[in-house]
Amino acid sequence: MAELVEAGAPLRSARLRLSAALWRRPWLKLSLLLAAPVLAFAVVYLGALASLFVSAFWQIDAFTAAVVHNWTLDNFKTLWNDHTYWRITGRTIGIASAVTVTDAVLAFPLAYFMARLATPRLRALLFIAVLLPLWSSYLVRIYAWRTILAKDGALNWFLNGIGLPDAGLAYTNTAMWIVFSYVWLPFMVLPVYAALERIPDSYLEASQDLGGRGWRTLRSVILPLALPGIVAGSIFTFSLTLGDFITPALVGGAGSSFIGNVVHDKVGQPDVPFAAAFATVPVVVMGIYLVIARRLGAFDAV
Amino acid sequence: MSRPKKRYLVWAALGLLTGALAVAAAGCGGGSSSSKSASNTTTTVGPASIGKGEGALNLIEWPYYSDPSFANKFTQQTGCKIHRKDAGSSNEMVALMRAGGGGGGGQWDLVSASGDASLRLIRGGDVKPVNIKLIPSWNDFIPIFKSPAHNTVNGVHYGVSLQWGPNVLLYNKTKIKPGPTSWSALYDPKYKGQITIPNNPIQIADAAFYLMHSQPDLGIKDPYELNKKQFDATVALLKKQRKLVKLYWNYDTDGRAAFANGDVSLGAIWPADTAALQQKGVPVKEVIPDVGATGWADTWMLAKKAPHPNCAYLWMKYVTTPKPEAQQALVFRETPVNPKACPIMDKMEPGSCAKFHLNKPLPYYNTIKFWKTPIPACGNGKNDCMDYNAWQTAWTQITG
Numbered sequence: 001m002a003e004l005v006e007a008g009a010p011l012r013s014a015r016l017r018l019s020a021a022l023w024r025r026p027w028l029k030l031s032l033l034l035a036a037p038v039l040a041f042a043v044v045y046l047g048a049l050a051s052l053f054v055s056a057f058w059q060i061d062a063f064t065a066a067v068v069h070n071w072t073l074d075n076f077k078t079l080w081n082d083h084t085y086w087r088i089t090g091r092t093i094g095i096a097s098a099v100t101v102t103d104a105v106l107a108f109p110l111a112y113f114m115a116r117l118a119t120p121r122l123r124a125l126l127f128i129a130v131l132l133p134l135w136s137s138y139l140v141r142i143y144a145w146r147t148i149l150a151k152d153g154a155l156n157w158f159l160n161g162i163g164l165p166d167a168g169l170a171y172t173n174t175a176m177w178i179v180f181s182y183v184w185l186p187f188m189v190l191p192v193y194a195a196l197e198r199i200p201d202s203y204l205e206a207s208q209d210l211g212g213r214g215w216r217t218l219r220s221v222i223l224p225l226a227l228p229g230i231v232a233g234s235i236f237t238f239s240l241t242l243g244d245f246i247t248p249a250l251v252g253g254a255g256s257s258f259i260g261n262v263v264h265d266k267v268g269q270p271d272v273p274f275a276a277a278f279a280t281v282p283v284v285v286m287g288i289y290l291v292i293a294r295r296l297g298a299f300d301a302v
Numbered sequence: 303m304s305r306p307k308k309r310y311l312v313w314a315a316l317g318l319l320t321g322a323l324a325v326a327a328a329g330c331g332g333g334s335s336s337s338k339s340a341s342n343t344t345t346t347v348g349p350a351s352i353g354k355g356e357g358a359l360n361l362i363e364w365p366y367y368s369d370p371s372f373a374n375k376f377t378q379q380t381g382c383k384i385h386r387k388d389a390g391s392s393n394e395m396v397a398l399m400r401a402g403g404g405g406g407g408g409q410w411d412l413v414s415a416s417g418d419a420s421l422r423l424i425r426g427g428d429v430k431p432v433n434i435k436l437i438p439s440w441n442d443f444i445p446i447f448k449s450p451a452h453n454t455v456n457g458v459h460y461g462v463s464l465q466w467g468p469n470v471l472l473y474n475k476t477k478i479k480p481g482p483t484s485w486s487a488l489y490d491p492k493y494k495g496q497i498t499i500p501n502n503p504i505q506i507a508d509a510a511f512y513l514m515h516s517q518p519d520l521g522i523k524d525p526y527e528l529n530k531k532q533f534d535a536t537v538a539l540l541k542k543q544r545k546l547v548k549l550y551w552n553y554d555t556d557g558r559a560a561f562a563n564g565d566v567s568l569g570a571i572w573p574a575d576t577a578a579l580q581q582k583g584v585p586v587k588e589v590i591p592d593v594g595a596t597g598w599a600d601t602w603m604l605a606k607k608a609p610h611p612n613c614a615y616l617w618m619k620y621v622t623t624p625k626p627e628a629q630q631a632l633v634f635r636e637t638p639v640n641p642k643a644c645p646i647m648d649k650m651e652p653g654s655c656a657k658f659h660l661n662k663p664l665p666y667y668n669t670i671k672f673w674k675t676p677i678p679a680c681g682n683g684k685n686d687c688m689d690y691n692a693w694q695t696a697w698t699q700i701t702g
Contacts, residue, residue: 062678062689064425066404084699150563170565171549250556254547257702268393269694270400270422 049283056276065270075277085262089281092258095173096241099180100234103188106181107233108226111192130189138183142250145179146170149251171253179251180241187240188233195229196222231293238289242282347458348433352615355382359613362387362398362406362413364600368617369633372626379620382613390553392419392502399428399605406605411614413605414464416598417452417673418504422690424453424460425677429603434459436615439622439640446667447639452674453601461603462618465627467573467636468595468659468670469500469508470588474567484591485512487568489539494546498557498569501550503690503697504673508570508596509543510536511671515593525596525671527680533688533696540700550701561586572598573658574635594669599639631658 022029056075059068079085114126133141148154149169156166169175199222207217245260252258259282266275293299361368365388373384387410389395396419401407405428415423423429434440440448440462447463454460471488473481478493488497489512499505510525513536522532548566551557558575560566562584576588602618604611620626627638628646637658638647644655655661680687688696 060691062691064427065422065691066426082695082699084702088702146559147563150559150565152564170563171560249552253549254544254701257698262698262702265393265694265698268391268397269690270393270396270426271691271694 052276052279055273056280058273060271060273067273075274078274079277079281085278088257088259088262091173091256092242092260092282093285095177095180095258096238098177099184099241100188100237102177102181103185103237104192104230104234106185107188107192108230111189111196111229112222114189115193115196130186133183134186139246141183142179142247145175145182146251149175149178171251171256173252173256175251175253176247176256179247180244183247184237184240187236188230191233191236192226192229195226195232199225228297228299231296235290235293239282239286242285347431348436349611349615350433352436352619353612355380355613355616356610357381357613358383358385358610359617360385360387360409360411360610361617362389362395362410364388364414364634365390367414367600367630367634368621369630371633372621372629376617376620376626380613380616382610382616389413392416392504395419396422396426396428399423400426404428405430405607408607408609410605411608411610412461412602412617414600415453415461415603416600417450418502418598418675420452420460420601420603421455421675421677423603424455425675428606429460430606430608432459432461432604432615432618434462437462437619437622439619439624439627439642442642443622443639444641444667445664447599450599450672452599452672453603461601462622463639464600464602464621465630465634465636465638466597466599466670466672467634468590468597469570470573470576470590470595472561472569472571472576472579472586472588474561474564475585475587477567481587481589482568483589485593486516488512488570489543489546491546493568495548496567497543497547498549498551498560498566498571499543499547500554500557500570501552501701503693505570506533506536506540506693506697507671507673507676509539511594511596513539524680526674526676527687528676529680529686530688533692537696537700544700572635577635594671596673597670598673631660 022032055067057071057073059070059072059074060066061068110126110130114123118126146153149167150156151166151168151170153170155169159165159167169178203221203225204217207221212220243260245258245264248256248258248261259278263275263279266272266278359382361384363386366386368384368386377383387398389398392415395413395415399406399410399413402409404426406413413419413423413429420429443463447466449457449459450463453463471482471485473487475481477496478487485508487493488499488508506528507525510522510528510532513520513532514522514525517535520532520535522528528536549557549560551560551569551571554572554575557566557569557571558578561569561571561575561579562582573588576586579586602621604614604618608614621630622640624638624640624642624646627640627643628650630636631638631643631647632651632654635658637660638644641660644660647654647658647660659666676688676690676693678685678687678689
């Protein structure tokens with residue numbers, strides 16, 4: 001027994017000295033804690049972004065298709081001068097915006113009900129219902145939608161059953177809008193729910209005491225307080241749509257290419273520098289979006 | 303107190319970003335310069351004999367192209383265990399071969415490249431010359447597949463031909479009456495919204511092939527060798543076609559699904575898809591119009607940095623022998639390059655040799671224009687043909 005204590009003593013004192021040193025120098029403790037994640041962030045995340053930006057200024061050799069390291073703005077000039085890329089960028093941003101607005105409109109009433117009206121039991125059930133689609137693969141859900149929207153699919157079967165003509169949605173931009181709105185909806189519901197749940201009941205009572213009816217309370221009290229949540233959710237829905245290429249490839253038709261599809265084709269060609277140049281467009285668009293979101297107070301609650 | 307701290311953080315972030323930029327620039331620079339120097343030193347054509355297998359073989363292939371029905375026997379015979387990487391498109395194959403510094407990245411041994419990818423791989427220095435003498439079945443091949451332009455450059459082989467198939471016109475018998483007999487159906491406004499076309503720049507050649515016969519004054523001799531004028535006329539036709547197209551399919555299984563779900567009733571696709579659809583009971587019929595068709599031919603190409611070259615040679619030697627050729631043809635509904643596979647095919651599935659055109663006389667093959675990567679040099683001594691980069695850009699403009 002005594003021997004054991006003897007043997008353990010130097011180890012224990014070393015540990016004590018280490019913890020004392022860390023206690024006396026909080027910055028050392030912090031650096032040791034953060035070193036690994038910061039390094040991973042710098043190398044994996046910033047490194048990938050940096051290599052993207054660097055290669056955007058290179059070119060490929062016309063004959064071997066090998067990357068040539070001449071600094072040039074040619075890729076960006078092509079992007080600027082060819083209206084094809086404007087059209088594709090416009091389509092990508094347009095559908096991302098439409099999806100964001102749709103998800104906000106769908107998510108708000110649902111999140112409001114979940115946060116403020118539902119019983120705890122029902123709330124749990126609704127949470128499961130909202131999150132359940134995320135348990136299955138994103139691809140499976142897209143393929144499911146393709147089957148629903150197909151000419152001989154469930155939607156037209158239902159419409160014909162009640163005497164309506166075919167919807168003709170398969171392989172259209174409308175199909176992309178529906179599928180995107182569906183797959184990203186949970187990412188809007190959750191932040192809006194969090195924002196609505198935080199509104200103290202007393203605010204609503206105060207509004208009523210001052211004569212505010214339901215509509216006025218919603219407009220002047222609830223919506224402004226929920227806005228950071230909506231904007232936070234919109235960052236998810238907007239950026240996820242902006243960067244996607246699988247949904248356009250699987251449910252889009254002729255003239256449904258997104259920025260991501262062109263990037264994917266160019267990487268395969270292979271013309272990685274041009275792909276990198278085009279890939280900077282969503283990064284810039286997201287940057288602008290985040291600045292606007294910050295102005296609207298999306299990050300205040302964090 | 304908080305202000306200087308914040309500024310310090312900003313500087314730290316900037317420093318990290320610059321560091322990352324430098325690392326990225328250096329990393330990319332190093333990788334490509336080494337591959338450049340390597341491409342200048344390939345003068346010897348392959349090994350003199352095949353050594354003992356290394357025990358493994360890594361393939362980039364069309365999904366399940368090394369089907370276990372014949373690949374398992376190879377593994378038993380040689381001890382080369384096959385690791386497969388499926389690629390659903392030619393672009394994916396090129397991208398996989400280019401990853402990790404090119405040449406297969408030291409990871410891949412062989413790639414089952416189609417003609418629209420093979421010249422890109424050769425010119426990019428991703429594949430290396432093959433000593434064709436080590437593949438005895440090569441002597442039996444149908445002559446045009448011995449040294450085709452898509453895998454042999456200046457008499458140097460970069461792989462061994464494997465199988466081929468035509469791009470066919472497929473239609474739904476119950477919806478399109480009477481059935482089309484010419485490629486003009488794909489450009490006919492009558493079928494607006496019912497057409498599907500492969501989403502692949504090489505598809506420009508299909509339109510050029512159609513113009514070759516319908517507008518002889520354009521002077522198109524080879525649908526893969528188009529000068530500016532011919533190219534512009536073809537692209538204009540395709541831009542008109544886009545208005546009729548319901549779906550540009552990315553994977554043939556997507557085109558297949560569109561036929562099965564009734565979304566399209568006419569389109570360009572592959573014989574394997576016809577067979578799959580007919581098996582599911584979809585009333586489709588394929589046609590190869592009298593003028594012929596474009597077609598693809600696949601080549602097993604040897605990666606420059608192949609880690610298991612002996613197993614790669616053993617595989618090329620094995621899959622081109624009659625029995626595996628026949629087995630592969632029937633699994634994938636395609637045509638062998640080795641005519642000795644014919645009796646074996648007929649034994650496995652009576653009439654299949656004729657069905658897949660393996661017994662056709664040589665002139666038949668002149669009606670099939672096989673995929674090859676477009677390059678500026680097009681046989682007339684001038685470098686005035688549009689290259690693959692122009693094809694890719696035009697395709698984005700047409701479909702995007």
